[in-house]
Amino acid sequence: MSGYLASLEAESIEIIREAIALAHKPVMMYSIGKDSSVMLHLARKAFWPAVPPFPLLHIDTTWKFREMIAFRNRIAAESGMKLLVHTNHQRIAEGVSPFTYDSERYTTMMKTEALKQALDAGGFDLILGGARRDEEKSRAKERIFSFRSAGHRWDPKLQRPELWNLYNARIHPGESIRVFPLSNWTEADIWQYIADENIPIVRLYFAAPRPVVRRSGQWIMVDDDRFPLNPGEVPETRVVRFRTLGCYPLTAAVESAATTIAEIVQETQAARTSERQGRLIDHDQAASMEKKKQEGYF
Amino acid sequence: MKDTLRFITCGSVDDGKSTLIGRLLWESKQVFEDHLSALQKDSMRYGTQGEAVDLALLVDGLQAEREQSITIDVAYRFFATPRRRFVVADTPGHEQYTRNMATGASTSELAVLVVNASKGLQTQTHRHARIVALLGIRHLIMAVNKMDLVDWNEAIFAQIVQEFQPLVSKLGFESFQPIPVSALVGDNITAHSSAVPWYAGPALLGFLEEIDVTPRANDLRFRMAVQFVNRPTHDFRGYCGRIASGEVKVGDRLRVVPGGMETKVRSIVAWQTELPAAAVGDSITLCLENEVDISRGSILACASDPSELSDQFEARVLCLSEHPLVAGRSYLMNLHTCQAVATITSIKHQVDVKTGTHLAARSLNMNDIGVVNLSTDRPVPFETYDRCRRLGSFILVDRLTNNTVGAGMIDFALRRAANIHWQAVDINKSVRARQKLQKPMCLWFTGLSASGKSTIANHLEKRMFAAGRHTYMLDGDNVRHGLNRDLGFSEADRVENIRRVTEVARLLVDAGLVVIVSFISPYRAERELARSRFEPGEFIEVFVDTPLEECERRDPKGLYAKARRGELVNFTGIDSDYEPPESPEIHLETVTQSIEQCVDHILFALEQGNAK
Numbered sequence: 001m002s003g004y005l006a007s008l009e010a011e012s013i014e015i016i017r018e019a020i021a022l023a024h025k026p027v028m029m030y031s032i033g034k035d036s037s038v039m040l041h042l043a044r045k046a047f048w049p050a051v052p053p054f055p056l057l058h059i060d061t062t063w064k065f066r067e068m069i070a071f072r073n074r075i076a077a078e079s080g081m082k083l084l085v086h087t088n089h090q091r092i093a094e095g096v097s098p099f100t101y102d103s104e105r106y107t108t109m110m111k112t113e114a115l116k117q118a119l120d121a122g123g124f125d126l127i128l129g130g131a132r133r134d135e136e137k138s139r140a141k142e143r144i145f146s147f148r149s150a151g152h153r154w155d156p157k158l159q160r161p162e163l164w165n166l167y168n169a170r171i172h173p174g175e176s177i178r179v180f181p182l183s184n185w186t187e188a189d190i191w192q193y194i195a196d197e198n199i200p201i202v203r204l205y206f207a208a209p210r211p212v213v214r215r216s217g218q219w220i221m222v223d224d225d226r227f228p229l230n231p232g233e234v235p236e237t238r239v240v241r242f243r244t245l246g247c248y249p250l251t252a253a254v255e256s257a258a259t260t261i262a263e264i265v266q267e268t269q270a271a272r273t274s275e276r277q278g279r280l281i282d283h284d285q286a287a288s289m290e291k292k293k294q295e296g297y298f
Numbered sequence: 299m300k301d302t303l304r305f306i307t308c309g310s311v312d313d314g315k316s317t318l319i320g321r322l323l324w325e326s327k328q329v330f331e332d333h334l335s336a337l338q339k340d341s342m343r344y345g346t347q348g349e350a351v352d353l354a355l356l357v358d359g360l361q362a363e364r365e366q367s368i369t370i371d372v373a374y375r376f377f378a379t380p381r382r383r384f385v386v387a388d389t390p391g392h393e394q395y396t397r398n399m400a401t402g403a404s405t406s407e408l409a410v411l412v413v414n415a416s417k418g419l420q421t422q423t424h425r426h427a428r429i430v431a432l433l434g435i436r437h438l439i440m441a442v443n444k445m446d447l448v449d450w451n452e453a454i455f456a457q458i459v460q461e462f463q464p465l466v467s468k469l470g471f472e473s474f475q476p477i478p479v480s481a482l483v484g485d486n487i488t489a490h491s492s493a494v495p496w497y498a499g500p501a502l503l504g505f506l507e508e509i510d511v512t513p514r515a516n517d518l519r520f521r522m523a524v525q526f527v528n529r530p531t532h533d534f535r536g537y538c539g540r541i542a543s544g545e546v547k548v549g550d551r552l553r554v555v556p557g558g559m560e561t562k563v564r565s566i567v568a569w570q571t572e573l574p575a576a577a578v579g580d581s582i583t584l585c586l587e588n589e590v591d592i593s594r595g596s597i598l599a600c601a602s603d604p605s606e607l608s609d610q611f612e613a614r615v616l617c618l619s620e621h622p623l624v625a626g627r628s629y630l631m632n633l634h635t636c637q638a639v640a641t642i643t644s645i646k647h648q649v650d651v652k653t654g655t656h657l658a659a660r661s662l663n664m665n666d667i668g669v670v671n672l673s674t675d676r677p678v679p680f681e682t683y684d685r686c687r688r689l690g691s692f693i694l695v696d697r698l699t700n701n702t703v704g705a706g707m708i709d710f711a712l713r714r715a716a717n718i719h720w721q722a723v724d725i726n727k728s729v730r731a732r733q734k735l736q737k738p739m740c741l742w743f744t745g746l747s748a749s750g751k752s753t754i755a756n757h758l759e760k761r762m763f764a765a766g767r768h769t770y771m772l773d774g775d776n777v778r779h780g781l782n783r784d785l786g787f788s789e790a791d792r793v794e795n796i797r798r799v800t801e802v803a804r805l806l807v808d809a810g811l812v813v814i815v816s817f818i819s820p821y822r823a824e825r826e827l828a829r830s831r832f833e834p835g836e837f838i839e840v841f842v843d844t845p846l847e848e849c850e851r852r853d854p855k856g857l858y859a860k861a862r863r864g865e866l867v868n869f870t871g872i873d874s875d876y877e878p879p880e881s882p883e884i885h886l887e888t889v890t891q892s893i894e895q896c897v898d899h900i901l902f903a904l905e906q907g908n909a910k
Binding site: 003004006007009010011013014017018020021044045046047048049050051133134137140141156159160161162163164165166167168170171172183184186 | 374383385397398401525526529536539568579580583634688692695700701705
């Protein structure tokens with residue numbers, strides 16, 4: 001492993017250990033994506049030979065790619081950690097889906113609202129998440145230990161100064177701390193590390209022939225028969241892969257021939273668009289990530 | 299192999315720091331097409347550059363920042379060239395956000411101090427230079443920006459550099475490189491600009507790629523603060539941490555601080571393997587030969603040259619809070635992985651950030667830097683900041699709000715602690731208490747002026763005296779005529795006032811007495827500090843709860859009327875805060891209870907033994 005990846009790894013392990021030493025009831029978000037895979041790997045390294053002393057939490061909207069769910073169950077079993085899965089069943093019963101609501105309201109109900117329900121039910125005071133500062137510019141302003149007031153709200157003006165490697169995790173009841181061990185990693189670092197450490201990832205990141213349709217200038221994969229096709233529309237098969245993974249109707253594929261990590265690394269380094277470009281939910285409105293974060297989104 | 303340079307951009311507001319970073323990201327091809335289209339949209343809406351794209355909007359990530367065209371919080375940006383990887387902390391220029399600038403500086407190895415050529419050196423230029431030096435940054439680039447606005451006038455550039463030069467050696471920078479640039483246009487950023495034939499030095503990006511910031515050889519031996527004790531099974535016990543200095547090998551002899559026990563490294567555990575050795579910066583797990591008492595906050599150090607231990611320090615402190623740091627107040631201190639209670643025992647001086655001169659100060663306000671003496675509630679292991687940033691830096695946390703209110707760097711340990719020992723005596727508190735047939739305690743009355751504290755306390759003492767108790771009353775006004783004659787009513791003086799009274803009350807309780815303290819004592823922090831000086835159950839907080847309107851109506855000494863007329867300043871309830879107790883042992887409501895009922899209430903609660 002190159003020197004700078006080794007130092008990123010050492011820093012992340014330090015952050016994870018610090019978080020667990022300071023928390024009463026910690027939990028790690030597990031979204032099945034490449035960043036979660038790296039974070040989980042780092043947690044297992046941090047506590048080896050012990051199993052990491054906290055559960056994994058997945059917010060399942062029921063609209064994830066099928067491959068993601070199979071992968072999640074396999075990895076959780078291998079890690080020996082407890083996997084908690086939460087779905088906002090009330091909203092499902094009300095008929096909420098990516099096709100019945102716009103992406104902003106859908107995300108609020110199925111992800112943000114569901115996350116808050118799961119955190120409140122579990123009584124978690126510290127939540128590890130895989131967000132990185134290079135993803136988006138309001139995230140570039142995020143602390144490593146990010147303070148959330150009661151109701152899980154993020155107020156950029158209430159964030160505590162964070163100097164050196166000294167983190168303040170003290171809170172009153174109802175408040176919580178979100179910790180981002182991958183803050184200083186870039187997308188290219190994540191891929192290089194996955195390659196160096198041989199970390200398993202979902203096959204959706206690799207190019208393969210997949211059934212897709214064109215929506216708003218982007219390729220959307222038809223992962224199951226819940227996808228409402230237009231009259232006479234037939235999905236076409238294209239060689240595509242995903243740079244980021246979320247709910248399949250809201251995650252655009254890119255045309256690519258990259259079938260190995262090395263090819264992905266190469267493609268990432270030459271990329272002219274950011275990875276979140278395929279996330280339809282980020283483009284809802286100006287400063288939409290900042291707004292979602294304030295409401296409690298990761 | 300590529301390495302990483304962590305640097306900070308700083309300087310006064312409007313000198314173009316965010317534009318400079320936007321330019322660096324742009325030139326190093328870090329701006330993606332979708333970011334660019336968002337930038338074009340944002341530029342039309344918030345931009346300050348007319349029709350052209352406003353590169354500053356690439357980094358000002360918060361809505362409030364884009365609307366006001368200023369940077370509020372520190373942002374971390376990443377870019378790379380074929381030679382080096384960069385992490386840049388983009389920090390605010392406004393004085394009110396100086397603390398965010400210090401946050402960015404604490405993890406940087408180099409500072410790019412931006413100066414606006416058309417305005418010259420500002421107070422913030424000096425302030426930021428001093429703060430980056432204070433935080434141990436040894437390499438400084440001065441980017442004299444907006445040179446296009448002064449027609450690339452060589453004399454203007456030379457004058458700014460000359461004016462700043464004396465500060466370079468005074469603040470101890472090892473390297474100083476002034477560069478004339480235009481971040482807006484891109485001159486002297488990646489390549490030497492033809493607009494500046496008189497400048498023969500490097501372009502900014504080229505210089506950042508080249509400069510060697512490796513610290514001077516540091517001879518500090520192995521040290522690691524223990525973060526976490528890993529005990530999954532009975533036969534495995536590993537000490538986790540990140541190495542702060544030196545290196546460690548299997549078989550090395552280590553000493554545990556505090557404790558002083560010696561042990562040996564049995565193995566260095568890493569993921570699914572063991573390592574023969576590890577060095578500074580590595581996150582590791584150590585297994586040791588013998589079972590010794592080691593917990594989070596201990597330092598494992600080279601046995602022949604271990605870390606020091608002290609409970610008295612001199613330190614440089616930066617105030618990060620709107621609430622001032624005052625002498626006499628205690629805070630939670632996070633020093634590496636160790637947590638202690640630290641009290642600022644005195645503020646030696648405040649540093650004038652513009653001139654560097656020392657100013658007398660009783661408190662440090664937000665963004666002030668001062669040199670203070672600190673005492674901790676127990677000896678803690680440490681290194682001085684100059685020797686090891688990681689083991690010599692600390693933060694101060696407010697005990698009630700949990701906010702991070704100060705950041706500090708240990709300069710040295712004061713030797714006093716080691717030399718003054720508590721004198722053990724044979725006739726002690728419990729012996730004296732038995733002789734008086736009573737349980738010594740401190741009844742602490744708190745409430746607004748004219749709430750009825752002294753009146754109730756006086757009646758209570760008479761009743762207790764009549765019942766054969768040995769009592770003593772300390773009244774706020776009376777003590778201010780003698781012991782505390784030198785103190786006024788500023789926050790710093792109020793804190794000292796309470797500290798002295800607490801110590802006197804403690805001596806009297808030690809003498810076996812029931813001490814009745816009647817003080818406004820408006821701040822929770824001081825009442826909690828007072829409580830912490832007594833044994834559990836010895837401190838009874840009595841809240842004399844009378845609404846402000848009622849106190850003002852009574853006003854027996856005419857003080858409220860004076861305060862309302864502006865003739866008295868810092869008067870509690872009028873222009874100074876009163877923080878009511880959250881869970882006092884005894885809560886009296888004088889609007890519904892008479893004086894005798896209040897006294898009965900107290901005596902009954904004391905008899906019950908549970909004073910709730």
